[in-house]
Each structure stands twice: as C-alpha cells, then as structure tokens.
Amino acid sequence: MAGSGAGASPLIVWNEREKRFETEDKKAFIEYQLRKGGKVMDIVHTFVPSSKRGQGLASLLCVSAFNHAKNHSMAVIPTCSYVSDTFLPRNPSWNLVLHMEDLKSCI
Ligand code: COA
Numbered sequence: 001m002a003g004s005g006a007g008a009s010p011l012i013v014w015n016e017r018e019k020r021f022e023t024e025d026k027k028a029f030i031e032y033q034l035r036k037g038g039k040v041m042d043i044v045h046t047f048v049p050s051s052k053r054g055q056g057l058a059s060l061l062c063v064s065a066f067n068h069a070k071n072h073s074m075a076v077i078p079t080c081s082y083v084s085d086t087f088l089p090r091n092p093s094w095n096l097v098l099h100m101e102d103l104k105s106c107i
Contacts, residue, residue, distance in 0.1 A: 009060060010057065028047060028049060029046075030045070030058070044079045046083065058086075062087045
C-alpha cells in the first residue's frame with residue numbers, strides 16, 4: 001500500500017512543465033533540459049534539502065529520471081556532478097543510457 005509511513009520511499013513525480021522529477025512537496029528535485037529535438041535529456045541539477053541529505057533521496061530522483069529516459073528512448077547527458085561523480089559510479093548499469101557523443105568529449 002502506498003503511503004508516507006516511516007521507512008516508505010517518498011513518491012517521485014514527473015513535473016513535465018518545469019522539466020523536473022520531484023518529491024510531492026517539491027522540495028527535492030532533479031532538473032533537466034531537452035536537447036536534440038527532445039531525444040536527449042541533459043540532467044543539469046539535483047537538489048535535496050539539507051535536512052534530508054545522505055538518505056539516498058538524490059539517487060531515487062536519478063532512478064526516476066533515468067527510467068523515464070530509458071522508457072522514452074532518450075539518451076542522458078550527466079551534466080550534474082552528483083549524477084556523473086556519485087550516482088553513475090555507484091550504479092554503472094545506467095551508463096548504457098548515456099549519450100555517447102558527449103561521453104567522448106568528457107573523457
Ligand atoms: N557532487 C557529487 N556527489 C555529491 C555531491 C556533489 N555536489 N554532494 C554530495 N555528493 C555525494 C556525497 O559524497 C554522498 O556520499 P556518501 O553516501 O558517501 O556520503 C552522496 O552524494 C549521498 O547520496 P544521496 O544520499 O543519494 O544524495 P542526497 O540525497 O544527500 O543529495 C545532493 C545529494 C548533491 C543532491 C545534495 O547534497 C544537494 O542538494 N546539494 C546541493 C546542490 C548540489 O550540489 N547539487 C549537485 C550539483 S548539480
């Protein structure tokens with residue numbers, strides 16, 4: 001059963017208008033820009049309020065964004081340093097969804 005009891009994962013909502021995936025209270029979010037006619041999701045920023053950091057909330061936001069990209073056949077550019085330096089090294093299977101042209105220019 002969905003709910004907000006102790007230990008339940010917070011629900012992440014897609015806010016298409018603001019190009020974000022966010023918690024229901026909108027306080028934590030991952031923000032993207034669309035590139036190449038909407039075929040590429042450039043993740044530009046992740047934010048979690050200081051009181052909620054270190055519990056994997058940013059990682060949960062990333063999973064929502066990467067799942068969305070995968071399900072919509074979009075490639076991801078990990079501009080945000082949390083995504084490139086923390087999320088992807090810890091979850092390398094998502095490297096498959098990355099935009100290869102930009103990957104080369106990052107190395
Ligand atoms: N870049 C890369 N990794 C970062 C980071 C950053 N700017 N800030 C924190 N991290 C790492 C920490 O090293 C931490 O590692 P630990 O698990 O070994 O302690 C890890 O993120 C925590 O992961 P998680 O719990 O999933 O993240 P979070 O919910 O605490 O949120 C941020 C992480 C970065 C979104 C949050 O600290 C924040 O909003 N910071 C201010 C905005 C910011 O710097 N955004 C990233 C650049 S766009």
